[in-house]
Amino acid sequence: MASEAGTKSRRIESNFADVHPALTDDEAVAEASRCLYCYDAPCMRACPTRIDIPGFIRQILHRNPIGSARTILDANIFGGSCARVCPTDVLCEGACVDNTLLKAPVQIGRLQRFACDTAAEASLGFYSPGAATRRRVAVIGAGPAGLTCAHELRKRGHDVTIYEAGKVAGGLNTLGIAAYKITTDFALTEVNRILAMGVVLRLNTPVDGTRLASLLSEYDAVFLSIGLGRTAPLDIPGEKLKGVWESLEFIFQTHTKPLAKCKVGRRVVVVGGGNTAMDAANAAIKLGAESVTIAYRRDRGAMPAFDHEYDYTIGNAVQFEWNARPVRIVGKGGKAIGLRCIRTRQSKSQRGAKLTDVPKSEFTIPADMVIKALGQEPLADLLTSIPKLKLNRKRRIVIDPTTGATSVPKLFAGGDCALTPMEEVVSAVQSGKVGAAGIHAMLSEVKR
Amino acid sequence: MTRKDNGDLPNGGEWGIDLSIDFCGVRAPNPFWLASAPPTNSAYQVRRAYDAGWGGVVWKTLSHEPIVNVSSRYGSIDYDGRKVAGLNNIELITDRSLEDNLREIESVKKDYPDHALFVSLMVESKRETWHDIVRQTQATGCDGLELNFGCPHGMSERGMGSAVGQVPDYAKMITSWVKEVAQIPVIVKLTPNITDIRAIGRAAKQGGADAISLINTINSIMGIDLNTMAPRPQVRGYGSHGGYCGPAVKPIALNMVSQIASDPDIGLPISGIGGIQAWQDALEHMLLGATSTQVCTAVMHYGFRIVEQLISGMSTWMLQKGFRRPTDFIGKSVDRIRDWGDLDLSYKVVAEINPERCINCGLCFIACEDGCHQSIKMERVEEEKYLKRMKATKDDRVFVSGGEQYIHGAGDGYVNVFSINQETCVGCNMCSLVCPVEGCISMKEIDTGKPRMTWKEYQTLLAAGKIDPIRPPEHV
Numbered sequence: 001m002a003s004e005a006g007t008k009s010r011r012i013e014s015n016f017a018d019v020h021p022a023l024t025d026d027e028a029v030a031e032a033s034r035c036l037y038c039y040d041a042p043c044m045r046a047c048p049t050r051i052d053i054p055g056f057i058r059q060i061l062h063r064n065p066i067g068s069a070r071t072i073l074d075a076n077i078f079g080g081s082c083a084r085v086c087p088t089d090v091l092c093e094g095a096c097v098d099n100t101l102l103k104a105p106v107q108i109g110r111l112q113r114f115a116c117d118t119a120a121e122a123s124l125g126f127y128s129p130g131a132a133t134r135r136r137v138a139v140i141g142a143g144p145a146g147l148t149c150a151h152e153l154r155k156r157g158h159d160v161t162i163y164e165a166g167k168v169a170g171g172l173n174t175l176g177i178a179a180y181k182i183t184t185d186f187a188l189t190e191v192n193r194i195l196a197m198g199v200v201l202r203l204n205t206p207v208d209g210t211r212l213a214s215l216l217s218e219y220d221a222v223f224l225s226i227g228l229g230r231t232a233p234l235d236i237p238g239e240k241l242k243g244v245w246e247s248l249e250f251i252f253q254t255h256t257k258p259l260a261k262c263k264v265g266r267r268v269v270v271v272g273g274g275n276t277a278m279d280a281a282n283a284a285i286k287l288g289a290e291s292v293t294i295a296y297r298r299d300r301g302a303m304p305a306f307d308h309e310y311d312y313t314i315g316n317a318v319q320f321e322w323n324a325r326p327v328r329i330v331g332k333g334g335k336a337i338g339l340r341c342i343r344t345r346q347s348k349s350q351r352g353a354k355l356t357d358v359p360k361s362e363f364t365i366p367a368d369m370v371i372k373a374l375g376q377e378p379l380a381d382l383l384t385s386i387p388k389l390k391l392n393r394k395r396r397i398v399i400d401p402t403t404g405a406t407s408v409p410k411l412f413a414g415g416d417c418a419l420t421p422m423e424e425v426v427s428a429v430q431s432g433k434v435g436a437a438g439i440h441a442m443l444s445e446v447k448r
Numbered sequence: 449m450t451r452k453d454n455g456d457l458p459n460g461g462e463w464g465i466d467l468s469i470d471f472c473g474v475r476a477p478n479p480f481w482l483a484s485a486p487p488t489n490s491a492y493q494v495r496r497a498y499d500a501g502w503g504g505v506v507w508k509t510l511s512h513e514p515i516v517n518v519s520s521r522y523g524s525i526d527y528d529g530r531k532v533a534g535l536n537n538i539e540l541i542t543d544r545s546l547e548d549n550l551r552e553i554e555s556v557k558k559d560y561p562d563h564a565l566f567v568s569l570m571v572e573s574k575r576e577t578w579h580d581i582v583r584q585t586q587a588t589g590c591d592g593l594e595l596n597f598g599c600p601h602g603m604s605e606r607g608m609g610s611a612v613g614q615v616p617d618y619a620k621m622i623t624s625w626v627k628e629v630a631q632i633p634v635i636v637k638l639t640p641n642i643t644d645i646r647a648i649g650r651a652a653k654q655g656g657a658d659a660i661s662l663i664n665t666i667n668s669i670m671g672i673d674l675n676t677m678a679p680r681p682q683v684r685g686y687g688s689h690g691g692y693c694g695p696a697v698k699p700i701a702l703n704m705v706s707q708i709a710s711d712p713d714i715g716l717p718i719s720g721i722g723g724i725q726a727w728q729d730a731l732e733h734m735l736l737g738a739t740s741t742q743v744c745t746a747v748m749h750y751g752f753r754i755v756e757q758l759i760s761g762m763s764t765w766m767l768q769k770g771f772r773r774p775t776d777f778i779g780k781s782v783d784r785i786r787d788w789g790d791l792d793l794s795y796k797v798v799a800e801i802n803p804e805r806c807i808n809c810g811l812c813f814i815a816c817e818d819g820c821h822q823s824i825k826m827e828r829v830e831e832e833k834y835l836k837r838m839k840a841t842k843d844d845r846v847f848v849s850g851g852e853q854y855i856h857g858a859g860d861g862y863v864n865v866f867s868i869n870q871e872t873c874v875g876c877n878m879c880s881l882v883c884p885v886e887g888c889i890s891m892k893e894i895d896t897g898k899p900r901m902t903w904k905e906y907q908t909l910l911a912a913g914k915i916d917p918i919r920p921p922e923h924v
Contacts, residue, residue: 095857
């Protein structure tokens with residue numbers, strides 16, 4: 001039935017409409033007029049990239065959205081993306097003093113989007129490369145950290161080549177965040193603004209330890225921003241069954257395929273309690289799953305997902321199975337038909353509290369799709385193959401927080417593969433800025 | 449019909465409060481009148497206004513020959529997202545025929561005998577011409593006349609309006625011509641576009657005026673359209689200076705009302721005009737000496753219905769203050785306006801910040817630091833230490849998400865906490881003016897232990913060598 005298929009497809013498209021729709025001109029000015037224009041503003045200090053938020057809001061108020069976008073992009077070249085995907089509730093908007101005064105913050109994220117969209121619609125690039133220094137830098141990984149680093153280096157006149165293992169640039173910002181938060185097209189708009197600075201981008205070009213060693217001798221500096229690897233396995237029987245997905249792979253498809261063609265189960269179970277688990281569960285509902293259950297081995301109080309993500313997920317009628325530790329994925333004919341769990345007991349309602357199984361409490365959640373969302377593992381093979389590269393216990397690269405420098409000369413790092421305060425696009429952007437400044441400082445010191 | 453008689457007006461009657469006034473012999477159910485302006489252009493509008501609750505109107509200015517207006521006519525100034533903080537116009541006096549106006553005035557007055565109806569007049573400066581229009585107008589049965597000596601645009605270039613109101617001799621002469629034939633009270637409306645408004649007030653008094661109304665609009669250019677570089681409002685790309693009014697002009701009006709009210713050579717009833725949009729504005733005009741008030745811009749913005757909130761607000765205030773009728777408070781603040789040299793130099797207030805109310809916005813700090821007297825200290829307090837300090841109101845500041853604790857007003861691990869250095873604070877008020885939180889910054893009187901001393905007394909003592917020069921506190 002073609003017409004039914006058309007209706008379904010339209011319904012799915014509308015399910016993926018913006019969570020926080022764009023503000024109109026009138027809305028933006030009215031919202032901007034709420035900003036008190038704080039001095040040494042808490043919102044600005046709470047932003048990892050230190051965007052001058054009162055400044056850009058005042059520019060919107062005074063009908064200068066282009067100038068506003070420039071203020072934002074000066075601090076964060078992914079300003080339009082961060083406006084969409086940042087956990088503003090715990091960053092700028094959480095810090096906003098209007099929470100205390102009026103019990104509601106200024107909608108900073110939506111204002112930021114308004115300004116950045118205005119600039120994007122006007123196709124304004126704002127930036128041009130600095131005078132050529134003939135210094136060459138290789139960036140490994142075209143995610144937000146690598147691209148930001150490339151942008152900042154081009155502003156300072158250094159040549160940059162980015163090596164990207166995948167088919168598209170932008171990393172998780174392009175593919176890894178559910179499409180109801182950010183569209184692929186918009187993410188690429190911000191990528192293209194950076195590429196227009198004259199960055200050489202080599203897609204489908206993975207880098208291994210050997211290649212990295214040669215890049216280090218070939219280039220004046222290397223910025224490592226490879227992100228993380230595959231989703232951590234559950235290490236339980238049945239993970240190879242058909243219908244078992246990794247959360248990122250599940251979300252990728254919302255960016256790489258028409259939504260109506262995306263795979264989704266009738267009954268979906270998502271394993272995990274982080275923000276990616278919420279993204280995957282919400283995307284599954286929006287793609288048309290009849291029921292979606294999140295199974296988490298601890299309780300609500302211990303769940304790492306942000307409260308606003310949890311609230312949004314609850315609002316989408318996603319079910320939660322608390323204190324449910326998966327023990328086996330049940331299969332039939334090579335296909336998943338359910339997730340077998342055992343009840344757990346916590347010594348305290350908090351992360352890291354001791355967890356014990358409740359004897360004889362096993363139960364099965366029927367499911368034809370099981371999505372694993374336990375967080376990503378580091379790309380350990382590559383990292384450990386780099387001689388003298390210092391990693392921490394969680395196998396993240398140890399960097400100097402002020403320069404991005406690693407323990408290896410000429411090698412800098414940023415983004416999720418390195419130690420950053422949070423795994424968010426905005427933190428990756430900041431680490432790219434820091435790394436570029438560190439590289440530039442080093443290149444300025446070293447005599448040719 | 450939505451007509452409300454005075455007794456039915458919201459809040460007034462049942463509290464035993466009587467808002468009615470006597471303005472130079474003309475009674476009105478309340479002091480809220482409409483100024484001579486677009487809202488009083490026709491019988492249709494005036495009837496609607498009375499029905500809505502307005503106590504009186506001044507009919508839009510009549511002349512012998514109707515004028516021709518331009519398109520467009522009004523411009524406004526917005527303030528950070530709020531519309532029409534100020535309004536200007538390049539509209540002239542009535543563009544309707546004298547006959548139509550007089551006929552309508554007569555019929556309205558017949559139907560609304562208890563409401564005040566004044567008629568604004570402006571004709572060329574000839575004795576016979578003035579005599580004629582006064583005779584024709586008072587034949588309608590209207591309660592009084594208002595002489596428009598104030599319009600700053602269009603008519604002034606033809607020797608009328610503010611061209612008269614800026615020259616005391618002209619104002620006096622024309623007033624006396626009018627008084628030669630007028631059998632009803634005559635108000636002279638003053639222009640603010642003058643160095644000392646009292647000069648014209650005195651001239652009006654000498655000419656025999658029964659009352660004074662002020663202020664008319666202020667000379668203004670509203671702005672420039674930054675696309676076309678034409679002024680606003682524009683007429684085929686060109687503009688002209690116009691008359692400025694609206695909330696932004698109130699302080700200018702209040703000053704002039706107080707000047708007229710306190711001048712011993714004038715002593716006439718005053719109708720206060722300028723920036724009245726809320727009941728507080730009207731009360732301020734009245735406390736500074738106005739018996740009636742006139743409104744235009746707020747009605748042009750929101751319609752006649754605003755009078756209900758004016759009546760309600762004034763009645764409630766009177767109830768709380770124990771006043772029964774406007775005469776209980778009219779002019780009560782006139783005496784509070786003094787020469788600067790008569791103010792007490794020994795009086796001192798300092799700012800005080802209530803830390804429980806402070807939301808950590810820093811507006812007080814930067815205002816004091818850059819614009820005033822560098823007397824606010826900004827202290828970075830680590831989040832945990834801050835929460836310990838804020839014990840009582842901690843819950844308003846803290847929230848949890850994903851198992852982590854966050855603080856409103858914090859960023860980069862710290863909260864800015866502000867305090868006043870009362871040693872250097874000069875008590876200028878600025879921090880309390882910019883603070884967005886009600887009851888957070890207050891100005892407290894401190895005992896200087898010094899006897900009262902005005903600047904004038906200080907000068908005398910200084911000259912006699914009986915006192916050392918007063919130095920400001922050291923800053924920074």
